[in-house]
Structure formats: C-alpha cells, structure tokens
Amino acid sequence: xxxxxxxPGQVDHTVTAFIVRxxxxxxxxxxxxxxxxxxxxxxxxxxxxxxxxxxxxxxxIKEETGYELNQLQVMQPRLRVDGLHGVINHPQPLRVNxxxxxxxxxxxxxxxxxxxxxxxAHAPGEGESTDIRWLTRAELAALPDDQIFVDARQxxxxxxxxxxxxxxxxxAAEFSLEKAAKR
Numbered sequence: 001x002x003x004x005x006x007x008p009g010q011v012d013h014t015v016t017a018f019i020v021r022x023x024x025x026x027x028x029x030x031x032x033x034x035x036x037x038x039x040x041x042x043x044x045x046x047x048x049x050x051x052x053x054x055x056x057x058x059x060x061i062k063e064e065t066g067y068e069l070n071q072l073q074v075m076q077p078r079l080r081v082d083g084l085h086g087v088i089n090h091p092q093p094l095r096v097n098x099x100x101x102x103x104x105x106x107x108x109x110x111x112x113x114x115x116x117x118x119x120x121a122h123a124p125g126e127g128e129s130t131d132i133r134w135l136t137r138a139e140l141a142a143l144p145d146d147q148i149f150v151d152a153r154q155x156x157x158x159x160x161x162x163x164x165x166x167x168x169x170x171x172a173a174e175f176s177l178e179k180a181a182k183r
Contacts, residue, residue, distance in 0.1 A: 004049065008104040015057045016044035016111035018094060018159055019065065019072070023117040026136050027164060029156050031148070032064060032124075033131035040133065040148045042156075044109070053110045054090040055177045064128050066120030073169030075113040088176045094163065095155065113159060115169050137161070 004012050019030040019042070031040040043064035047056040061067050074091045082089055094113040101107040124130055135143075137160045140153055 004046070009106075011098065011106040011108050012101070013047040013053070014044060014107045014109045015047060015053055015060060016042050016109055017057060017061050017065070017114055018042050018111060018155065019061075019067065019114045019116065020159065020164060021117065021134055022115050022164075027160055028134035028136050029140060029159065030065060031133050031135055031152070031156075032129040033133075035129050037149075039146070040135075040143065041152055042111075044111075052088070052090065052177070052179055054175055055179075057110075057112055058177055061114075062122070063125040065132065066122035066124050067116065067118075068121050068173075070171070070173040071118045071121060072114040072116050072172040074172040074175070075115055075163060075167040076170045077167055086181050088178055088181050091170070091172070091175055094159070097151075099151070111155065113163055113167065114172060115164070 017030075021028045021030070029042070031042055033039070034041045043061055045056070045060040045064070047053055051059075058069050061069070061072070075094070076092055080092050091112060093110045095111045096109065097111075098106055098108045124132070135156070137157065140148075140156050140160070143153060
C-alpha cells in the first residue's frame with residue numbers, strides 16, 4: 001500500500017515480521033531484497049486504514065513470504081497480559097519504533113517475531129520480491145552496511161542471541177484478525 005500520509009512530517013504506521021527458521025543445524029532469519037530501497041529487510045508493510053496491526057501483519061507475511069499464519073509460531077514473553085474481557089488481544093510485539101522512511105516522512109513500526117520449521121505454503125505474491133534469503137547469525141553479522149539497514153541487522157542479532165531462548169512460541173493462528181470482540 002502507498003503511504004497514507006503525504007504531507008511533510010507525517011507518520012504512516014507499518015508492521016514488520018522477523019521470521020526465524022528453526023529446522024537445520026542453526027537458526028536462520030528471513031530477509032528479502034526490498035525493491036524500492038535495494039537492501040535486505042524483513043517482510044512487512046503499511047497498515048491499511050481498515051486493518052488492525054495484526055491483520056496487516058497476516059496479509060504482509062502471506063504477500064511477501066508465502067507463509068500462512070498457521071505455519072508460524074509468534075514468539076511471546078513468558079509473562080504477558082492475556083484474556084482481557086471485551087477486547088481482541090493481539091500478540092505482544094518484539095519492538096515498536098519510529099524512524100525516518102524518506103526525507104521528512106516517518107514510519108511508526110510494530111515488529112513481531114515468528115518461528116517456523118516449515119517452508120512457505122505459497123510463493124510470494126505477484127509483484128513482490130522473489131530474492132528471499134535465510135541468513136545465519138554469521139552471515140547477518142558479515143553483511144556490509146550498504147546491503148542492510150543497521151537497525152535490521154541489530155534486531156536480527158539480538159533475536160538470534162537472546163529472544164529465541166527467552167520467549168516462548170505460541171501458534172500465530174490463535175490470535176484473532178477481527179477488529180473487535182463480540183459482546
């Protein structure tokens with residue numbers, strides 16, 4: 001989706017999916033070559049006006065990676081607030097940040113961490129990047145700065161060094177894509 005806000009200084013809301021493959025001898029993070037920026041980034045995109053952040057995450061994952069939510073575990077802290085009455089609970093994000101996406105334009109991004117031991121059910125959607133790479137910790141650390149944004153590398157390294165062991169997997173499909181709970 002294109003930027004919703006087009007005036008200087010405005011902020012669009014986005015989501016990011018850090019997906020880790022856990023099959024094999026070491027974990028690997030999914031990155032794709034972003035067509036606009038020409039660097040490796042995790043999957044993600046804009047939250048549309050009629051979407052919750054979790055619904056946006058579900059559609060961006062499917063479009064950009066071919067994964068279905070039922071193939072993924074969303075990593076969650078062991079201590080979290082669940083089961084609030086009258087609201088839809090979404091997974092807790094890995095990180096939330098605001099960054100400069102273009103001259104005088106900003107993105108407030110909600111990033112989630114996923115784990116899987118499966119290959120994607122589908123190919124990426126039409127028009128999406130097909131240059132998808134699964135990077136080990138060593139490969140991620142060795143990438144030159146002109147091939148990846150520094151914050152994406154930093155987050156990936158922290159994920160591989162700390163979060164895979166500290167957080168627990170929860171089936172991603174258990175979280176509702178609805179906008180509101182039934183009363």
